[in-house]
Amino acid sequence: MELAIDTATEIASIALSSEGKVEAEMSWPSGQNHTVELIPNLLHLLRQAKIEPGGETGGVWRDKIQAIIVSKGPGSFNGLRVGVSTAKGLAFALDIPLVGIGTLEVEAFPYAETGLPVCPLQEAGRGEIATALYQIQNGEWQKIVAEHITTVEGLCPDIVSRTLFCGRFSPHTAKQIAENLGERAVILPGTLRRAGFLAELGWKRLERGDIDQPATLQPLYLRRPAITTPRTDRRWRPGKGNSSCR
Numbered sequence: 001m002e003l004a005i006d007t008a009t010e011i012a013s014i015a016l017s018s019e020g021k022v023e024a025e026m027s028w029p030s031g032q033n034h035t036v037e038l039i040p041n042l043l044h045l046l047r048q049a050k051i052e053p054g055g056e057t058g059g060v061w062r063d064k065i066q067a068i069i070v071s072k073g074p075g076s077f078n079g080l081r082v083g084v085s086t087a088k089g090l091a092f093a094l095d096i097p098l099v100g101i102g103t104l105e106v107e108a109f110p111y112a113e114t115g116l117p118v119c120p121l122q123e124a125g126r127g128e129i130a131t132a133l134y135q136i137q138n139g140e141w142q143k144i145v146a147e148h149i150t151t152v153e154g155l156c157p158d159i160v161s162r163t164l165f166c167g168r169f170s171p172h173t174a175k176q177i178a179e180n181l182g183e184r185a186v187i188l189p190g191t192l193r194r195a196g197f198l199a200e201l202g203w204k205r206l207e208r209g210d211i212d213q214p215a216t217l218q219p220l221y222l223r224r225p226a227i228t229t230p231r232t233d234r235r236w237r238p239g240k241g242n243s244s245c246r
Contacts, residue, residue, distance in 0.1 A: 007083030008075025020203030069202030
């Protein structure tokens with residue numbers, strides 16, 4: 001079985017799957033409480049599936065769980081940190097494969113069979129959105145445009161054909177898209193991202209042998225936390241009248 005973990009946003013979701021087919025799934029509004037809610041809910045889901053931890057090195061978990069799949073972002077800093085750290089820890093402790101899947105791809109994947117380009121959106125604050133573009137081409141689900149930060153005004157000129165918009169975004173954003181694109185926009189706001197789709201995408205990569213390493217997999221933030229933004233360089237320079245303190 002595979003264990004899928006998605007804590008990228010305020011709605012958390014976890015799933016157990018067998019070769020990408022969901023066996024059990026759980027979603028809940030976590031808000032900013034991923035740190036205290038993920039592990040208890042994870043244990044509950046595993047116990048519902050009759051999977052109990054055993055021994056210091058994983059015991060029954062290792063016998064039942066063959067891979068960990070995690071949503072790697074973009075998303076909230078706290079949510080991604082909790083989800084990715086937990087996934088990496090489990091993969092390392094159980095010595096099983098780890099796969100990180102982009103959050104926006106999980107948003108878009110349920111609509112793959114429409115044949116339309118699928119543009120998932122995620123509110124990024126400051127009037128900006130995180131987005132990407134996916135579509136089935138030549139029979140394969142493909143990323144057409146990579147994840148990036150933009151605005152509705154910056155995005156719309158690049159939409160030249162009928163496109164499906166999905167994700168969790170505000171009515172104001174939906175209105176802006178509709179006004180800019182008219183009939184080219186098929187808008188599905190408020191859609192619920194599920195770990196079951198994360199599991200299916202992860203299994204496709206596992207089949208190809210395309211896995212990540214616990215030591216190197218990192219969350220995809222797109223924007224650094226404000227606390228990491230470098231402050232103005234205040235070092236002393238001759239003739240500038242600055243303090244000589246660094």
